[in-house]
Structure formats: structure tokens, C-alpha cells
Amino acid sequence: MNSIETVAAYLIENAESLAGQIVDDILSKFQFDVPKGEIEQAVTVYTEFIEYLGEAITSEDEKVPKGLLEWSKKNGEREASLMGRISSVIERYPETRLVFIKRMTAVTMEHGLATGEVAMVNRRANYMLDISITETVRAFERYTANIIKERQREINELSAPIVPIQDGIAVLPLIGSIDSDRADHLLNHVVPRISELKIECLIMDFSGIVTIDTEVASHLFAIHDILGLLGINIIATGIRPDLASRVVREGIDFSTVQTFATVKQAIENMA
Known part of the structure; x- marks a missing residue:
């Protein structure tokens, strides 16, 4: 067995003890306490890394072991x-590398490797690190x-609830800023539910909307057109003066949509 193979075998056989020494050395560099659980995890991590290094130094190619890539991936996902x-x-990486x-x-050097081998x-x-x-x-x-x-999807679900108020009538309160993602969510997830709930009239309430632009407006008109084809009447409410001014400046035409100041007024008009 040559010297490189001897070192490789030593690293693999003594990986855990070497990892413990390395972790102790690293901890001495930090000016804060590290929980015991994290220390134990670090020892496990470096034990595996040293074992991978032992395998790598006897390989002729420079490829990183697949196990190391999976190990690194799991570290990132865990964090x-x-x-x-x-x-x-x-931030811990430079000190860790030096140690x-x-x-x-x-x-x-203890195993007598030549300078080139060291x-x-x-x-x-270093390459593996x-x-x-x-x-x-x-x-x-x-x-x-x-x-x-996933959180954005959950936010979209919560920010566009369909609220039935009478037989065949429901309110869709729009809250916050409507961007392309939320408009797509309305088109692909909310619209099908409106049809399933057998709603005949949908009140889209804009009172909670912060801003709107032409791209978003085109999505909302698409929703209006699709629901219209399904025989569902669309009413818009809560378009505030500042939002109305923005709509006019953007050249958005709401003239084809029946509008009321409030949801209450819209419902009273149906009576």
C-alpha cells in the first residue's frame, strides 16, 4: 500500500475522531456558544466529509463523489x-476551511507524504469544499x-375568497396589490370555483385594492368575459377615486362593467 492509499485508509477509519478534533478547533475560533445539538450535527457532517475525501484522493479523476453532492444538498435544505x-x-466557511x-x-505530513502529495x-x-x-x-x-x-399560493388563496351572501350571489373581495401571479390565480383557480358554486351574480369588490395597471386590468377583463360566457353577471364595487384616476390615466376602459360605490349599493340594486 503506497502512502496516498495509507492516508486514504486512515481518513476513512478515523473520520469521526478527526471530525471531532476539527469541530473543537472551529468552535474555539467563534466568540459565541453553539448548542450541543448543532455540535453533534457538525461532527456527523465532517465525519461524512472526511470519508468522502478519503475516497476522493485515491481516485484518478477530479469528480466529486455523488454522495458529497447529496450531502451538501441536504445541508442546504435543512438550513x-x-x-x-x-x-x-x-460566514463560518473561511475559518472552517483554514482549520x-x-x-x-x-x-x-505525519504519514510521510511528499510535498507534492500533501x-x-x-x-x-479545497476543491471538494x-x-x-x-x-x-x-x-x-x-x-x-x-x-x-407555496406561501404566495396560500396568500393568493386567502386574499381572494369567494363569499356567498345570498342564493346565487357572491362577493369576491380583492385585497392588496394585484400582480400577474395573483391575476393568473384568479383566472385558473377562482373562476372554476365560481362556476362550481352555481353563482349567478358575482360582485368583485375593489375597495381593498392598492393599485392596478393595464396588464392586470386585461386579466380582470378576461375573467369578466369568461364568466359572462358562463352566464354569470359581473358587478364591480369599491373603485375609490384615487384608483379611478389611475384607471383613467392607464387608459383602462371600465365602461362595459356595471359599477357601484359599495357592495351594499350593489345588493340593494338587485332587490
């Missing part, structure tokens, strides 16, 4: 699921983006 900050991962490389250098092990370790942190950040961002998307 995101705990509502952590990606900066909390990155890790120092420990690996000591191990390789450099090769450190180069491979770089790939690992990159994949961790990407996984964190993907997971966070999915969380944001």
Missing part, C-alpha cells in the same frame, strides 16, 4: 427548512424559492 440564513453558513486544511496537512490532498480537499458550499447555497436557494412560492 432552509429551519428558516435559517444562508449567511450563517457562509480543516491545517488538520489535513498535519495528517498527510499539496494534492489539500487541493482535492468549494463544490460543497456551492451546492449547499444552490439547494438553500431552491428550497427557499419553493417555500416562497
